[in-house]
Amino acid sequence: MNVYLPIAEISVNIFIILGMGTGVGMLSGIFGVGGGFLMTPLLIFIGIPSPVAVATEANQIVASSVSGVLAHWRRGNVDFKMGSILLIGGVIGSTGGVWLFAWLSTLGQIDLVIKLSYVVFLGIIGSLMMVESIKFMFNQRKGPSSKKRKLHQHNWLHGLPFKMRFRKSKLYISALLPLAIGAFVGVLSAIMGVGGGFVMVPAMIYLLGMPTNVVIGTSLFQIIFVTANATFLQSYLNQTVDIMLASLLLVGGVIGAQIGTRIGAKLKSEQLRVLLAAMVLMVCGKILFDLILTPDDVYSITSSGGHL
Amino acid sequence: MIIRFIIIFLFLFNLANWPAKADALVADLSKHVVSITTGFTGTELLLFGSTDQEGSIIVVVKGPRKEVITRRKDQIGGIWMNKDSITFEGVPSFYHIAMTDPELFDLPVTAQLRHEIGSANIKFEAAPGTQKNIITPFRQALIRNKQKAGLYSVEPSIVQRRGGQLFRTDVFFPVNVPIGTYIIETLLIHDGEVKSATTTPLFISKVGLGAKIYRFAHEQPALYGIVAILIACLAGLGANWLFRKS
Numbered sequence: 024m025n026v027y028l029p030i031a032e033i034s035v036n037i038f039i040i041l042g043m044g045t046g047v048g049m050l051s052g053i054f055g056v057g058g059g060f061l062m063t064p065l066l067i068f069i070g071i072p073s074p075v076a077v078a079t080e081a082n083q084i085v086a087s088s089v090s091g092v093l094a095h096w097r098r099g100n101v102d103f104k105m106g107s108i109l110l111i112g113g114v115i116g117s118t119g120g121v122w123l124f125a126w127l128s129t130l131g132q133i134d135l136v137i138k139l140s141y142v143v144f145l146g147i148i149g150s151l152m153m154v155e156s157i158k159f160m161f162n163q164r165k166g167p168s169s170k171k172r173k174l175h176q177h178n179w180l181h182g183l184p185f186k187m188r189f190r191k192s193k194l195y196i197s198a199l200l201p202l203a204i205g206a207f208v209g210v211l212s213a214i215m216g217v218g219g220g221f222v223m224v225p226a227m228i229y230l231l232g233m234p235t236n237v238v239i240g241t242s243l244f245q246i247i248f249v250t251a252n253a254t255f256l257q258s259y260l261n262q263t264v265d266i267m268l269a270s271l272l273l274v275g276g277v278i279g280a281q282i283g284t285r286i287g288a289k290l291k292s293e294q295l296r297v298l299l300a301a302m303v304l305m306v307c308g309k310i311l312f313d314l315i316l317t318p319d320d321v322y323s324i325t326s327s328g329g330h331l
Numbered sequence: 332m333i334i335r336f337i338i339i340f341l342f343l344f345n346l347a348n349w350p351a352k353a354d355a356l357v358a359d360l361s362k363h364v365v366s367i368t369t370g371f372t373g374t375e376l377l378l379f380g381s382t383d384q385e386g387s388i389i390v391v392v393k394g395p396r397k398e399v400i401t402r403r404k405d406q407i408g409g410i411w412m413n414k415d416s417i418t419f420e421g422v423p424s425f426y427h428i429a430m431t432d433p434e435l436f437d438l439p440v441t442a443q444l445r446h447e448i449g450s451a452n453i454k455f456e457a458a459p460g461t462q463k464n465i466i467t468p469f470r471q472a473l474i475r476n477k478q479k480a481g482l483y484s485v486e487p488s489i490v491q492r493r494g495g496q497l498f499r500t501d502v503f504f505p506v507n508v509p510i511g512t513y514i515i516e517t518l519l520i521h522d523g524e525v526k527s528a529t530t531t532p533l534f535i536s537k538v539g540l541g542a543k544i545y546r547f548a549h550e551q552p553a554l555y556g557i558v559a560i561l562i563a564c565l566a567g568l569g570a571n572w573l574f575r576k577s
Contacts, residue, residue, distance in 0.1 A: 027367065029548075087570075280570070321411070
């Protein structure tokens with residue numbers, strides 16, 4: 024059964040979209056990742072114009088983050104003060120990112136920038152995950168290690184001005200740091216169509232030194248606003264948000280996340296993590312090959328009013 | 332509304348013209364409006380007509396004209412990226428050609444150019460200020476890419492003649508067909524000359540839910556963005572509510 028997507032202006036099989044939504048939703052249920060970094064490339068692979076894929080995925084992430092943050096909020100795992108600083112940075116970053124996106128589109132370089140960003144970030148994240156989980160499996164065989172870690176290290180980052188106290192995170196650090204991290208992730212979110220949790224979470228743990236229990240909830244909290252801002256600006260400036268596509272992805276995503284959470288509770292997470300890492304690296308490899316291999320036709324056309 | 336008037340006007344204009352050359356050439360379409368609905372997967376229209384004169388029939392379908400940017404990729408640091416580009420103006424967004432005998436067709440080049448017969452003769456110009464000497468490959472690439480997208484004919488299709496006077500041809504509009512007003516020109520050619528010509532309009536538009544979404548997104552982009560966010564928030568809340576129940 025085909026459905027015509029009004030903004031993407033192509034006809035797609037409804038079950039492919041629902042299936043992708045369910046599949047990626049399952050993965051996010053199992054691993055607790057947003058899934059944007061898998062969904063956006065998948066949408067591009069099936070022929071959705073990349074500006075539409077990026078903007079529509081931002082819209083879908085609003086929904087999954089709203090749903091996710093409530094669960095963390097109930098458990099008191101959201102640092103609203105830290106989240107607000109991050110989101111101020113995020114809103115600035117994603118606003119800049121959408122402008123950058125529109126500018127790169129007129130130059131004809133947006134596809135390249137989207138793909139290169141994916142290659143770089145998926146490459147880094149995939150390799151790190153792969154190394155980490157293999158190491159973990161290896162260590163487990165040798166028996167548990169008795170390494171103890173400090174809460175966080177002090178370095179030059181703690182000498183920055185505008186210090187603020189974040190009670191929930193038990194931190195006293197410069198507000199500039201979360202502001203900068205938020206802004207950086209905001210730009211990524213606008214250009215790549217991701218929530219940016221995969222960059223935000225490590226940054227919060229390793230750069231800010233936040234306790235892990237509040238990291239996910241706080242990151243979800245700020246992702247809602249950053250992706251909402253990206254959705255608004257993408258619709259306003261570029262008219263690339265496809266509500267029809269977003270709704271189909273949402274339906275699949277909700278069902279998938281339900282199944283995923285249940286599966287995730289039963290399965291061994293280390294082995295699954297290797298699988299996820301392998302998948303991330305595969306997507307990365309596919310995008311990289313597309314950039315390197317000689318294209319069938321070195322010429323391409325676009326209507327100046329948008330995509331073909 | 333305005334578009335509907337234009338169609339009626341063109342239609343009446345055609346009717347008014349018919350009696351004068353009624354014996355020469357008449358042509359019409361099975362439908363003058365194509366609606367792109369949510370389930371749209373492309374459509375085929377029948378063009379039919381009659382003539383009592385000798386000669387071959389050529390049918391040229393042209394979609395609304397738009398500006399198109401053609402870009403060329405170059406390998407830079409091992410990666411293929413867009414480098415040079417040329418903007419072309421007045422490019423028909425759709426082009427289809429059909430004729431009775433592609434082999435016997437003997438029209439002089441000037442007439443071929445005037446009536447845009449054959450994809451090599453489609454009229455569109457590079458934006459002013461473009462270097463003249465590099466245009467040709469970009470122009471060819473534009474036509475090639477349009478053909479690949481199914482929007483331009485590769486080879487002329489066949490106009491069938493029935494019983495001497497009647498003729499018919501099928502025109503296929505693919506799923507990615509651009510919206511707007513199309514002009515369908517039917518020509519009667521004899522002895523290397525255009526003896527008679529008639530034009531028929533066709534309007535392609537989006538209707539139903541898809542059309543409403545498209546119009547909403549383009550006419551009120553700010554409100555559309557807010558609605559998109561609200562839908563997502565409600566869906567998120569709904570999903571959460573479902574989770575808690577189960």
